[in-house]
Amino acid sequence: MKFNKKLENIDTYEAGKPIELVVREFGIEPKDIIKLASNENPYGCSINVQHAVTEIVPNMAMYPDDSMMKLKEGLSERFDVAEENLIIGSGSDQVIEFLMHAKADENSKILINSVTFAMYEIYAKHVGAEIIKTASQEHNLDEFYALYKEKNPDIIFLCTPNNPTGDAIDAAAIMEFLAKIDSDTLVVVDGAYMEYAQYKDQSKSVSPKELIEKFDNVIYLGTFSKAYGLGGMRVGYGISDARIIKELYKLRPPFNVTTLSLEAASTALKDEEFVNECIALNFEEMKRYEEFANKQKLDIIESYTNFVTLCFCDNIDSTQLSDELLRRGMIVRNLSGYGMNAIRVTVGTKEQNDRFFELVQELL
Amino acid sequence: MKFNKKLENIDTYEAGKPIELVVREFGIEPKDIIKLASNENPYGCSINVQHAVTEIVPNMAMYPDDSMMKLKEGLSERFDVAEENLIIGSGSDQVIEFLMHAKADENSKILINSVTFAMYEIYAKHVGAEIIKTASQEHNLDEFYALYKEKNPDIIFLCTPNNPTGDAIDAAAIMEFLAKIDSDTLVVVDGAYMEYAQYKDQSKSVSPKELIEKFDNVIYLGTFSKAYGLGGMRVGYGISDARIIKELYKLRPPFNVTTLSLEAASTALKDEEFVNECIALNFEEMKRYEEFANKQKLDIIESYTNFVTLCFCDNIDSTQLSDELLRRGMIVRNLSGYGMNAIRVTVGTKEQNDRFFELVQELL
Numbered sequence: 184m185k186f187n188k189k190l191e192n193i194d195t196y197e198a199g200k201p202i203e204l205v206v207r208e209f210g211i212e213p214k215d216i217i218k219l220a221s222n223e224n225p226y227g228c229s230i231n232v233q234h235a236v237t238e239i240v241p242n243m244a245m246y247p248d249d250s251m252m253k254l255k256e257g258l259s260e261r262f263d264v265a266e267e268n269l270i271i272g273s274g275s276d277q278v279i280e281f282l283m284h285a286k287a288d289e290n291s292k293i294l295i296n297s298v299t300f301a302m303y304e305i306y307a308k309h310v311g312a313e314i315i316k317t318a319s320q321e322h323n324l325d326e327f328y329a330l331y332k333e334k335n336p337d338i339i340f341l342c343t344p345n346n347p348t349g350d351a352i353d354a355a356a357i358m359e360f361l362a363k364i365d366s367d368t369l370v371v372v373d374g375a376y377m378e379y380a381q382y383k384d385q386s387k388s389v390s391p392k393e394l395i396e397k398f399d400n401v402i403y404l405g406t407f408s409k410a411y412g413l414g415g416m417r418v419g420y421g422i423s424d425a426r427i428i429k430e431l432y433k434l435r436p437p438f439n440v441t442t443l444s445l446e447a448a449s450t451a452l453k454d455e456e457f458v459n460e461c462i463a464l465n466f467e468e469m470k471r472y473e474e475f476a477n478k479q480k481l482d483i484i485e486s487y488t489n490f491v492t493l494c495f496c497d498n499i500d501s502t503q504l505s506d507e508l509l510r511r512g513m514i515v516r517n518l519s520g521y522g523m524n525a526i527r528v529t530v531g532t533k534e535q536n537d538r539f540f541e542l543v544q545e546l547l
Numbered sequence: 548m549k550f551n552k553k554l555e556n557i558d559t560y561e562a563g564k565p566i567e568l569v570v571r572e573f574g575i576e577p578k579d580i581i582k583l584a585s586n587e588n589p590y591g592c593s594i595n596v597q598h599a600v601t602e603i604v605p606n607m608a609m610y611p612d613d614s615m616m617k618l619k620e621g622l623s624e625r626f627d628v629a630e631e632n633l634i635i636g637s638g639s640d641q642v643i644e645f646l647m648h649a650k651a652d653e654n655s656k657i658l659i660n661s662v663t664f665a666m667y668e669i670y671a672k673h674v675g676a677e678i679i680k681t682a683s684q685e686h687n688l689d690e691f692y693a694l695y696k697e698k699n700p701d702i703i704f705l706c707t708p709n710n711p712t713g714d715a716i717d718a719a720a721i722m723e724f725l726a727k728i729d730s731d732t733l734v735v736v737d738g739a740y741m742e743y744a745q746y747k748d749q750s751k752s753v754s755p756k757e758l759i760e761k762f763d764n765v766i767y768l769g770t771f772s773k774a775y776g777l778g779g780m781r782v783g784y785g786i787s788d789a790r791i792i793k794e795l796y797k798l799r800p801p802f803n804v805t806t807l808s809l810e811a812a813s814t815a816l817k818d819e820e821f822v823n824e825c826i827a828l829n830f831e832e833m834k835r836y837e838e839f840a841n842k843q844k845l846d847i848i849e850s851y852t853n854f855v856t857l858c859f860c861d862n863i864d865s866t867q868l869s870d871e872l873l874r875r876g877m878i879v880r881n882l883s884g885y886g887m888n889a890i891r892v893t894v895g896t897k898e899q900n901d902r903f904f905e906l907v908q909e910l911l
Contacts, residue, residue, distance in 0.1 A: 184731055184764055186649050186794045193797040203612045218609075227608045236807075237604050243811060244591045244776040245582075248567045273637060276800050284673065285550050302800075309648065309798060367548055400548055412608040415806030430550045433557040434673060436640050436666075442779030443600075443807050447607060 189289065189311035202514070211512045217538055219529040220514040221414065222346070222376075222490045226464065226532065228412030228447070229457035235450040236443050247442040254445050257452040258420055262391050267425040270432060273439045275375060275404040275419025280306050281431040282402060282421070286369050287312040287337050294336035296322050298348055298521045300373065303340045312337070320523075321345075322352050324360045331364065339364070342373040343389065344380045347518055347527040349486030351380045351387040361398050369427070370401045375419075378410035380487035382462045387487055391422040399424040409489060410458050411451040416444040465489045468530045475540050479547060492518070494525040499547065501526050507546050513539060553653065553675035566878070575876045581902055583893040584878040585778065586710070586740075586854045590828065590896065592776030592811070593821035599814040600807050611806040618809050621816040622784055626755050631789040634796060637803045639739060639768040639783025644670050645795040646766060646785070650733050651676040651701050658700035660686050662712055662885045664737065667704045676701070684887075685709075686716050688724045695728065703728070706737040707753065708744045711882055711891040713850030715744045715751040725762050733791070734765045739783075742774035744851035746826045751851055755786040763788040773853060774822050775815040780808040829853045832894050839904050843911060856882065858889040863911065865890050871910050877903060 202216050219225075255266045272278040279302055287293060289311035295303045297316045307314050315334050317326045322341060331339065341360075344351040357372060364370055372389055374380075380387040391403035402423035407413040418440055421431065440448075451458075472491045476483035482494035495501055501524045505517035516527040528539060566580050583589075619630045636642040643666055651657060653675035659667045661680045671678050679698050681690045686705060695703065705724075708715040721736065728734055736753055738744075744751040755767035766787035771777040782804055785795065804812075815822075836855045840847035846858035859865055865888045869881035880891040892903060 184650075184733065184788075184791060187652055190649060190794055190797050195796055195799075202609075203616050204614055207616075221610050223610060224608045227605060232607070233604050236607070237601050240597050240601050240604075241591060243596070243600070243779045244588045245566075246585050246587060246772070246778045247781075250568055252567050252571075274800075274802065276802075280800060285554060286548075288551055369548065408610070414610040415607045417611075417802060417805050424548075427548060430554055432559055433554050435559075436638075436644060438638065438640075438781060441781050441805055441808055444805055 189308065193305065193308045205509065205512065205514060209510060209512070216512040216514065217531065217535050218514040219531050219535060219539060220516045222409060222488070222529045223414040224410065224412035224461055224489070225529065225535060226412065226461045229451060229454040231454045231457070232413070232447050232450045236447050239443065239446050242442055245442060247438050247440060247445055249437050251440065251445060253449045254418075257449050261452055262422060264392050264395065264422055265425070268395060268422055268428060270421045270428050270435065271440055272419050272421065272435075273417040274408060275373065275406045275421070276302050277439060278402075278404055278419060278421040278431070279303065279371070280309070281434045282338070282369065282371065283307060283310055283312070284434050285430050291338070292334055292336040294327065294330055294334065294339045296340070296342065296345065298345070298523065299340065299342045300346045300375075320348065321350050324352065324356055328360065328363060331368070336368065338369045338371060340371045340373060343387070344376040344487040346375065346488070347490070347516065347521060348484050348492050349488045349490055350484055351384070351487040353386050354389045355386070357389060358393075358397065361394075361401060364400065366400045368400060370398070371404060372401060373404045375404065375406045376409055376488040377405065378458060379462055379465065379489055382459070383466060383487050395422060395424055399426070402427060407448045407451055410462060411448070412461065413444070413447050413451060416441070416447045418444050418448040465530050468533060468536055471536060471540070472528070472530060479543070490527050490529045492525050492527050494523065500524065504543075504546060508542055511542055513542050553672065557669065557672045569873065569876065569878060573874060573876070580876040580878065581895065581899050582878040583895050583899060583903060584880045586773060586852070586893045587778040588774065588776035588825055588853070589893065589899060590776065590825045593815060593818040595818045595821070596777070596811050596814045600811050603807065603810050606806055609806060611802050611804060611809055613801050615804065615809060617813045618782075621813050625816055626786060628756050628759065628786055629789070632759060632786055632792060634785045634792050634799065635804055636783050636785065636799075637781040638772060639737065639770045639785070640666050641803060642766075642768055642783060642785040642795070643667065643735070644673070645798045646702070646733065646735065647671060647674055647676070648798050649794050655702070656698055656700040658691065658694055658698065658703045660704070660706065660709065662709070662887065663704065663706045664710045664739075684712065685714050688716065688720055692724065692727060695732070700732060702733045702735060704735045704737060706739075707751065708740040708851040710739065710852070711854070711880065711885060712848050712856050713852045713854060714848055715748070715851040717750050718753045719750070721753060722757075722761065725758075725765060728764065730764045732764060734762070735768060736765060737768045739768065739770045740773055740852040741769065742822060743826055743829065743853055746823070747830060747851050759786060759788055763790070766791060771812045771815055774826060775812070776825065777808070777811050777815060780805070780811045782808050782812040829894050832897060832900055835900060835904070836892070836894060843907070854891050854893045856889050856891050858887065864888065868907075868910060872906055875906055877906050
């Protein structure tokens with residue numbers, strides 16, 4: 184059977200290895216496996232969220248409220264934007280998918296950072312668009328601008344803080360950059376880890392409200408998968424000009440977020456205390472990674488997220504190290520696929536991090 | 548901002564009105580609202596499923612097992628097919644989305660029944676494909692074949708039992724039809740309500756295993772949203788030749804099914820007793836709809852599903868009737884949008900159906 188030609192260029196995204204596969208491949212007991220590979224919230228999710236979800240478990244037979252009334256009200260209040268400025272996806276991934284299909288096709292160009300969230304490129308390939316990458320590892324907005332002038336892309340992705348490197352762009356620099364971009368180019372500001380950046384350094388804090396008040400060609404992305412501790416529930420959102428949201432809505436499948444996920448996210452928004460506690464603990468533990476890296480003479484990228492990126496010199500091979508860690512039940516993210524001799528490690532709980540330090544020390 | 552031209556032709560799918568909206572619009576208390584509009588299982592979902600999901604609520608922070616190991620094993624056993632023949636979607640809707648994007652584009656043609664599941668047409672519009680419809684209200688395979696010969700479509704959709712009419716095609720006729728279709732045309736056999744048809748009449752029972760053993764250009768679709776009582780959890784699946792599955796997989800976003808949904812569906816597969824009890828009750832209650840229709844001299848289409856379609860003569864207007872029912876807290880599906888002066892009513896519990904009969908009698 185013949186398929187669309189663009190499928191020939193698509194590789195399947197390889198997610199961080201789930202615990203289930205490590206159990207099977209290496210015969211390690213689930214209790215002995217530590218997963219620091221997917222930047223989940225190591226403190227789980229709020230107990231209030233757990234209670235709310237448990238209460239509506241008997242409603243699983245009913246289709247979700249497709250108007251997403253409650254969650255939209257919550258987000259609208261949280262970000263001080265109108266509901267017509269909101270679209271909710273099965274993860275912010277799905278909002279990326281919508282905007283790619285709405286704005287791009289095989290004649291389009293997509294400008295992304297050299298090292299960034301893999302799904303931008305994958306969804307660009309779904310529509311057959313050309314991908315243009317910067318050369319710098321950090322987002323260099325001068326380079327972005329030069330490529331914008333030269334190549335005239337249809338969509339520009341800024342990921343701040345960036346995944347998988349953890350660095351963040353100054354909010355003021357983003358506003359200056361946006362002011363120079365024509366109104367027919369869509370600029371995506373992906374703030375999946377923004378709650379962490381905000382906490383650490385206000386100058387990195389991008390306000391979706393300010394973005395959309397000033398620009399009608401920008402969309403801000405957020406997620407419940409990270410700080411809110413709901414990675415398993417697949418809820419993300421886009422905040423943008425109502426005209427853009429209206430177009431994206433045309434591509435939204437009905438019932439794209441489950442009944443329990445809507446309840447989980449709505450309740451999570453009401454427990455900011457839990458989120459703030461987790462973020463505070465995250466940065467306390469992150470200090471220990473910085474100390475560890477210093478002691479071991481490893482390069483660590485300054486991180487505004489819940490993960491750290493450790494970069495190695497030639498004497499250490501990131502693939503080999505992560506394989507060795509895996510055999511010992513420690514799952515981290517090898518960044519060799521991103522062209523980096525580095526690993527990305529979620530900042531876990533104290534015990535998880537202790538074990539990581541112990542194992543790496545053994546292996547180095 | 549300019550968007551892809553094909554978006555101009557897309558309308559947003561209007562799902563059955565959720566209870567939340569009726570509460571808001573008409574000020575009716577949730578407890579007084581009966582929703583017979585979306586063919587959910589009125590008996591809810593299995594208590595075993597509820598327990599299994601409740602138990603893993605604390606795991607919501609962890610991304611889903613993206614290999615979907617447990618659910619794939621369950622489906623593989625249930626249908627006696629290999630795991631490489633399976634793809635799992637966020638509802639079978641999402642599998643339709645994958646296959647549309649894999650096989651069709653703006654130069655493609657999609658052949659569907661005149662009245663059928665709305666998402667085929669909506670997803671066809673997402674890729675800008677041309678939609679060809681039969682004239683007959685029931686699936687007429689001779690007409691399908693004539694249109695196939697004349698128009699050379701890329702994808703043919705057979706929905707059996709058909710939504711929103713409830714009638715079903717003989718399985719033998721489908722096999723005969725498939726034997727006449729060239730191997731580059733993809734035929735979709737959507738069995739979302741197949742568990743009901745199977746129970747009522749074995750001659751309507753399509754075996755996915757037999758389909759894919761005999762044909763390499765067919766995909767069978769199934770769902771957990773109907774008989775399994777998990778409409779809120781968004782889990783469906785496709786069963787097909789491994790080469791087709793491999794291509795569809797390229798378009799599958801990672802983590803497309805939530806952690807709790809995977810658990811719910813895996814557990815639901817192990818409680819066939821619950822499903823069979825619900826189906827038995829469904830057809831007992833359906834008899835009462837048939838009697839009611841006879842008494843009221845209304846046309847009812849013989850149904851192999853968990854809903855009935857009541858067709859009206861000129862003296863009754865389906866839009867007016869469903870609006871009046873809505874004001875009284877009874878949500879049904881008006882089929883005027885499908886060009887039919889008819890309503891589709893989910894066969895509910897005894898009490899729900901009593902109320903429906905009472906209200907309609909009042910209004911006629």
